[in-house]
Amino acid sequence: MVTLLIGANGQLGSELQQAFGDDGLVPLGHADLEVAEAAQVREAFARYRPDLILNTAAYHRVDECEDEPERAFAVNAIAVRNLVQAAGEIGATLVHFSTDYVFDGRQGRPYQEVDPPAPLNVYATSKLAGEYFVRATLERHFVIRTCGLYGLVGSRGKGGNFVETMLRLAREGREIRVVGDQVLTPTSAKDLAKKVRQLAETGQYGLYHITNSGECSWYQFAAAIFELAGMRPRLVETTSAALGARANRPAYSVLDNANLRSLGLDDLRHWRDALEDYLSDRKQITKEA
Ligand SMILES: NC(=O)c1ccc[n+]([C@@H]2O[C@H](COP(=O)([O-])OP(=O)(O)OC[C@H]3O[C@@H](n4cnc5c(N)ncnc54)[C@H](OP(=O)(O)O)[C@@H]3O)[C@@H](O)[C@H]2O)c1
Helix, strand or coil, X not given: CCEEEECCCCHHHHHHHHHHCCCCEEEECCCCCCCCCHHHHHHHHHHHCCCEEEECCCCCCHXXXXXXXXXXXXXXXXXXXXXHHHHHHHCCEEEEEEEHHHCCCCXXXXXXXXXXXXXXXXXXXXXXXXXXHHHHHCCCEEEEEECCEECCCCECCCCECHHHHHHHHHHCCCCEEEECCCEECCEEHHHHHHHHHHHHHHCCCEEEEXXXXXXXXXXXXXXXXXXXXXXXXXXXXXXXHHHCCCCCCCCECCECCHHHHHCCCCCCCEHHHHHHHHHHHHHHHHHHC
């Protein structure tokens, strides 16, 4: 069994490498494969003949996407079409990752897979288009929506992750302003990667929400990071309007792992427990370095 991992050195890609192990895994970085180039995708699939493809590649600097819609659609939608077409030709299964941002956040309760998406920004619209290419073209697929990812290597596209940014700002002694009017479920890339492996092994293709459990605002998440790390920076709750980001974001994008639950696989731990584990893992790494 050959598994091709696209975006292997990214935040989620690194955790998928751990979860899937070395046996039969072909890790490809951006330098090895540009997913927006259809010919390169076909060539890579012909060379490695994967049974399973894990695609973590994305253009996901959300505010930047507002000014770069062509690039957002090239990487998050058209490139995904390249992948599904090439996967279909060799009979491979594709695991593709999407986002909680496909929802507008006005529902007021956790979103299930059956709830209609209504993206508020370019990034989310391009990711939704990517989802549709997968679901319309390739039967053997897993489209996985997740939320607020953090992993040990940090997001390459975003230049780090929220936890590391908070810890750095606290070390710098700066006042830290974080929005309290966007509610989500922060999700450990390590927990997600393990669950992806379990899910892929079921062969139950389809659309899945996968996040840790519970919910919080970004402000509450920041407060928990500092509490668990034993730090007391000046943390101030602010609003999305006051921050004035270019892209609109959903006020409430908590996902309900309903389809995972129906398979008896929704045992992801609470986000706070996952955060505690992350902080202990990173401490261990810092000690070893
Ligand atoms: N981060 C989050 O909070 C979050 C939330 C919800 C959903 N997601 C989704 O989860 C997935 C993984 O996110 P992540 O945080 O792990 O991202 P990441 O750290 O930025 O990793 C993405 C990887 O894909 C590579 N890549 C980017 N553009 C590419 C292209 N055109 N061709 C080939 N490779 C390319 C990147 O390489 P380079 O860096 O070298 O370009 C990087 O290795 C994405 O689909 C994202 O939309 C993320």
